[in-house]
Amino acid sequence: MRITTTVDGTSYTDEVEPRMLLVQYLRERLGKVGTVVGCDTSNCGACTVHLDGQSVKSCSVLAVQADGREITTIEGLADDGELHPLQQAFHDNHALQCGFCTPGMIMQALDLLKENPDPDEDEVRSGLEGNLCRCTGYQNIVKAVRAAAEQMPSAARQADVPQEPVTASMPSEVSQS
Amino acid sequence: MTAVAEPEVGRARRRKEDARLITGRTRWTDNLTLPGMLHMALLRSPVAHARITSIDADAARKMPGVLAVVTGADIAEEQGSLPCAWPITEDMKAPEAPAMAVGEVNFAGEVVAAVVARSAAEAVDALEAIDVEYDELPVVLDMTEAIADGADLVHPDLGTNKSATWVYDSAEAGSGGAIDDAIAQADVVLERTFRQQRLIPAFMEPRSVLVDPTGEQITVWSATQIPHILKWMISAVTGVPETKVRVIAPDVGGGFGGKLQVTPEEIITFLLARKLGKPVKWTESRSESMQSAHHGRDQIQKITLAASSDGTLKGLKVELLADMGAYLRLVSPGVPILGAFMFNAIYKMDAYRFECTNVFTNKTPTDAYRGAGRPEATFGIERMMDELAAELGRDPIELRQQNWIKHEEFPFTTVAGLTYDSGNYEAATAKALELFGYDALRQEQRERRERGDKVQLGIGVSTYTEMCGLAPSRVLGALRYAAGGWEHASIRMLPTGKVEVITGTSPHGQGHETAWSQIVADRLGVPFEDVEVLHGDTQSSHKGMDSYGSRSLAVGGTALVMAADRVVEKARKLAAHMLECSEDDVEFSGGKLKVRGTDKSTDIQSVALHAHVAHDLPDGMEASLDSEATFDPENFSFPHGTHLCAVEVDTETGQTKIRSYVSVDDVGVVVNPLIVEGQVHGGLAQGIAQALFEEAVHDESGTLTTGTFADYLLPSAADLPSFTTDRTETPATTNPLGAKGVGEAGTIASTPAVVNAIVDAVRHYGVNDIEMPCTPMRVWKAIHTGERAAGGPGDEAGGGLGSIDASGGAQ
Numbered sequence: 005m006r007i008t009t010t011v012d013g014t015s016y017t018d019e020v021e022p023r024m025l026l027v028q029y030l031r032e033r034l035g036k037v038g039t040v041v042g043c044d045t046s047n048c049g050a051c052t053v054h055l056d057g058q059s060v061k062s063c064s065v066l067a068v069q070a071d072g073r074e075i076t077t078i079e080g081l082a083d084d085g086e087l088h089p090l091q092q093a094f095h096d097n098h099a100l101q102c103g104f105c106t107p108g109m110i111m112q113a114l115d116l117l118k119e120n121p122d123p124d125e126d127e128v129r130s131g132l133e134g135n136l137c138r139c140t141g142y143q144n145i146v147k148a149v150r151a152a153a154e155q156m157p158s159a160a161r162q163a164d165v166p167q168e169p170v171t172a173s174m175p176s177e178v179s180q181s
Numbered sequence: 182m183t184a185v186a187e188p189e190v191g192r193a194r195r196r197k198e199d200a201r202l203i204t205g206r207t208r209w210t211d212n213l214t215l216p217g218m219l220h221m222a223l224l225r226s227p228v229a230h231a232r233i234t235s236i237d238a239d240a241a242r243k244m245p246g247v248l249a250v251v252t253g254a255d256i257a258e259e260q261g262s263l264p265c266a267w268p269i270t271e272d273m274k275a276p277e278a279p280a281m282a283v284g285e286v287n288f289a290g291e292v293v294a295a296v297v298a299r300s301a302a303e304a305v306d307a308l309e310a311i312d313v314e315y316d317e318l319p320v321v322l323d324m325t326e327a328i329a330d331g332a333d334l335v336h337p338d339l340g341t342n343k344s345a346t347w348v349y350d351s352a353e354a355g356s357g358g359a360i361d362d363a364i365a366q367a368d369v370v371l372e373r374t375f376r377q378q379r380l381i382p383a384f385m386e387p388r389s390v391l392v393d394p395t396g397e398q399i400t401v402w403s404a405t406q407i408p409h410i411l412k413w414m415i416s417a418v419t420g421v422p423e424t425k426v427r428v429i430a431p432d433v434g435g436g437f438g439g440k441l442q443v444t445p446e447e448i449i450t451f452l453l454a455r456k457l458g459k460p461v462k463w464t465e466s467r468s469e470s471m472q473s474a475h476h477g478r479d480q481i482q483k484i485t486l487a488a489s490s491d492g493t494l495k496g497l498k499v500e501l502l503a504d505m506g507a508y509l510r511l512v513s514p515g516v517p518i519l520g521a522f523m524f525n526a527i528y529k530m531d532a533y534r535f536e537c538t539n540v541f542t543n544k545t546p547t548d549a550y551r552g553a554g555r556p557e558a559t560f561g562i563e564r565m566m567d568e569l570a571a572e573l574g575r576d577p578i579e580l581r582q583q584n585w586i587k588h589e590e591f592p593f594t595t596v597a598g599l600t601y602d603s604g605n606y607e608a609a610t611a612k613a614l615e616l617f618g619y620d621a622l623r624q625e626q627r628e629r630r631e632r633g634d635k636v637q638l639g640i641g642v643s644t645y646t647e648m649c650g651l652a653p654s655r656v657l658g659a660l661r662y663a664a665g666g667w668e669h670a671s672i673r674m675l676p677t678g679k680v681e682v683i684t685g686t687s688p689h690g691q692g693h694e695t696a697w698s699q700i701v702a703d704r705l706g707v708p709f710e711d712v713e714v715l716h717g718d719t720q721s722s723h724k725g726m727d728s729y730g731s732r733s734l735a736v737g738g739t740a741l742v743m744a745a746d747r748v749v750e751k752a753r754k755l756a757a758h759m760l761e762c763s764e765d766d767v768e769f770s771g772g773k774l775k776v777r778g779t780d781k782s783t784d785i786q787s788v789a790l791h792a793h794v795a796h797d798l799p800d801g802m803e804a805s806l807d808s809e810a811t812f813d814p815e816n817f818s819f820p821h822g823t824h825l826c827a828v829e830v831d832t833e834t835g836q837t838k839i840r841s842y843v844s845v846d847d848v849g850v851v852v853n854p855l856i857v858e859g860q861v862h863g864g865l866a867q868g869i870a871q872a873l874f875e876e877a878v879h880d881e882s883g884t885l886t887t888g889t890f891a892d893y894l895l896p897s898a899a900d901l902p903s904f905t906t907d908r909t910e911t912p913a914t915t916n917p918l919g920a921k922g923v924g925e926a927g928t929i930a931s932t933p934a935v936v937n938a939i940v941d942a943v944r945h946y947g948v949n950d951i952e953m954p955c956t957p958m959r960v961w962k963a964i965h966t967g968e969r970a971a972g973g974p975g976d977e978a979g980g981g982l983g984s985i986d987a988s989g990g991a992q
Contacts, residue, residue: 021302023302031212036205037205037207037209037211037212038204038205038206038207039205040207040209040211040212040386040434041211041387042385042386042387042467043467043889043890044466044467044468044889045467045468045889045890045891047889047890047891047895048385048467048890050385077205078203078204078205079204079205079206081204082204087203087204091203091204094199094203095195095196095199095200095203096195098195098196098855098856098858098859100199100202100203101435101690101691101692101859101860101863102384102385102386102433102434102435102689102690103198103199103201103202103203103207103432103434103690104209104384104385104386104434104435105385106202106203107205110203125903128898129897129898129899129901130898130899132897132898132899133897133898133899133900134897135897135898136385136890136895136897137385137898138383138384138385138435138437138863138866138867138895139385139435139690139859139863140859140862140863140866141862141863141864141865141866141901141904141927142862142866142897142898142901143862143903143904144859144862145898146898146903
């Protein structure tokens with residue numbers, strides 16, 4: 005099947021097998037290996053990306069379902085080399101050790117902050133419960149997300165929401181805000 | 182002269198490693214792609230014990246994109262036997278351990294065939310076309326039954342399911358009295374049997390191997406903790422000369438002992454890449470990982486504690502059964518033995534005996550998992566101390582205090598024969614009690630009991646020590662371990678003044694790049710930013726013993742200090758030549774080399790350049806400041822601490838909620854407090870997860886029923902509390918950094934703290950133990966049946982994980 009997607013601001017058109025998962029498409033066809041696979045039952049959340057501005061586990065979405073839609077991965081989050089406030093907060097608060105869960109954790113945290121700009125600790129914990137980390141015990145992740153919430157201008161929360169409706173013919177130079 | 186810069190050691194430096202990891206610019210093994218690369222998928226046995234009567238792979242071989250289908254028989258000649266580096270006794274029984282099963286399978290998940298294809302999808306598709314016929318054999322699962330007379334055998338040719346029995350006896354070793362005397366003379370003798378359930382390390386990055394045979398050397402990228410050991414072992418197993426093997430551990434996503442292994446999959450990928458002459462990559466699914474990557478713990482501990490009526494400990498007897506699973510992997514037999522020296526913990530006693538029998542079953546092999554033997558030991562003794570306190574009607578803290586080694590008694594040689602160099606259990610405990618609000622919580626506990634509150638409060642104590650800094654090579658030799666315990670480091674002084682540090686440690690989340698930079702920056706007086714740490718590639722880091730057992734800083738960090746000091750020695754000599762003074766008159770401080778009593782000076786960067794261009798060197802001096810060092814510790818290091826846990830147990834539902842958790846750890850001198858605190862947090866999470874959530878369960882046919890993250894309950898953020906962590910500091914005296922190691926502390930201490938708290942909450946219902954994981958069902962049953970708890974070993978998966986089961990929930 006032929007699909008056209010916009011991933012981290014670049015438009016791609018590809019033939020894919022109907023069974024191909026979005027995460028496989030991202031990693032194997034587009035080389036977006038910043039997004040990783042941690043399980044096969046959609047429990048771990050390591051593969052979390054944004055699909056039209058909403059977090060999804062990309063192992064639970066078929067590539068063909070992404071046709072005509074906009075995807076943001078961890079690789080598209082920094083703006084012109086400048087870290088997104090969430091990325092900065094993860095660094096500042098030592099919210100990662102091995103870093104394998106980090107891309108998914110950051111993408112999920114961004115989704116959480118969009119819905120709840122000022123979450124308390126319990127709200128952060130329940131907002132991230134679909135993302136597993138084996139290294140940190142989550143304490144510094146929670147701290148980082150709350151720190152980012154304080155520092156994030158509202159625009160950063162919308163970092164990956166397209167400025168215009170996404171169309172299949174979106175030019176590749178479409179910019180990320 | 183200039184103001185002394187703030188020392189790097191002790192600073193909460195944010196990590197160098199993060200920049201790539203937070204932007205997705207990562208090199209996990211599975212991210213790597215090479216020209217012409219092929220993909221491998223593995224067919225695994227669905228049955229736990231069987232003869233393979235036939236394998237029909239003809240259809241699979243004809244499938245599109247398939248280059249090869251290989252069975253165990255096809256590679257039997259070349260695959261050798263997977264290494265076990267720790268034959269704990271002379272007469273230890275060890276079965277052949279082929280990477281791919283030949284003729285028989287001994288656990289569900291063992292590899293029976295491999296497909297190599299153009300794409301991963303085509304390889305997996307072809308697995309379905311392979312037809313294997315099994316003739317099933319009796320399955321051995323229960324350790325106690327396995328060692329009974331007439332038991333079915335996992336490996337009939339060995340004639341027994343007992344692999345080895347290892348004994349430490351203080352009377353025989355001369356480190357104490359005879360245990361039987363101690364027990365006979367004691368006023369109180371307590372006996373308990375605890376079960377250390379089987380756990381799964383569950384590192385987040387699934388294992389992956391990529392082998393490229395197209396160069397002069399065969400290059401192996403693997404998600405491993407041990408690139409150096411792996412290189413050695415690949416050569417030993419396959420016969421390929423070590424000079425023709427290069428191993429790279431690129432970014433590695435966690436290990437926790439789970440990647441301290443020479444895996445069947447590494448050997449199979451290596452052999453097939455070599456056979457096909459093309460790069461071959463294998464990446465496991467999570468289900469494969471759960472089923473076949475080595476498991477941890479799995480012991481039955483029978484413990485006898487003897488004391489006098491005033492609470493003074495007299496003797497401790499430990500009788501263990503340790504489940505090896507179907508094969509002995511790299512250090513499987515030695516894992517319980519690492520606990521042998523730790524059951525006596527921080528306490529003084531007259532006599533000690535430890536006896537462990539390693540048992541084969543038809544389950545996934547066990548091996549190192551965070552703490553490896555030491556958490557089991559700490560759990561055993563700390564549970565017993567609470568039991569003794571209850572028996573004697575004493576406060577559990579006070580009873581510990583009565584028996585622990587006092588700070589002025591260090592160095593102290595224990596009844597298990599180890600010499601603890603330093604520690605201050607009083608200080609750590611005092612700080613923990615204060616942070617915890619111990620007295621107020623005890624008061625609330627009394628009130629809740631008195632009013633029969635449906636929610637009961639329990640307080641759990643765990644004081645611990647562990648032996649870290651693995652390990653003095655002579656001790657490893659005495660314990661029959663096949664390798665040494667030293668570590669290596671080298672330092673390259675580049676002409677631009679930048680510094681390359683090459684370490685034999687192999688970090689996979691611990692932050693060595695940052696911490697090692699701090700150490701070298703201090704030692705050489707160069708900026709933190711100017712230090713680059715290279716690791717994990719046997720071509721650049723040619724010598725090392727890798728990372729496990731909280732060894733990297735205490736052993737590898739010390740090698741680094743020694744190498745840096747050698748750089749300074751060389752620099753001093755050259756600076757004397759440059760400054761035209763005697764070497765003795767050169768003072769080195771903060772990167773400056775100064776002629777004593779004058780304002781003449783140079784800096785280490787200038788000296789490095791001077792050495793590099795070599796136009797004017799003192800007679801006989803080599804054109805280099807580069808230095809290396811290998812450090813072999815004289816003794817282990819002994820971190821310790823006091824952990825306190827308060828739980829609320831809902832007596833109507835059996836649900837446990839951690840109300841507060843305080844840890845005060847003494848890990849010696851801290852290089853980076855940010856990293857240390859993170860290590861403690863993560864350790865606590867894993868230890869608490871053993872107490873409350875996690876268990877690898879096999880059904881009666883030997884099938885792992887907790888084979889996914891939907892069934893094996895890794896806690897999420899919603900299932901864990903915030904921890905209060907703090908530190909005390911008594912420097913280790915056995916290394917120049919004063920460091921003790923922090924990798925396992927949290928895991929070791931937290932499991933007994935939580936279980937002690939739960940038992941404390943419900944002890945007045947007649948409960949004196951609850952098996953782990955303390956699920957709501959087990960706790961409820963214990964409350965309602967009294968005495969020893971509920972559930973029995975391994976007949977159901979853990980429960981109560983709030984994020985998965987909406988009816989439960991620890992949040």
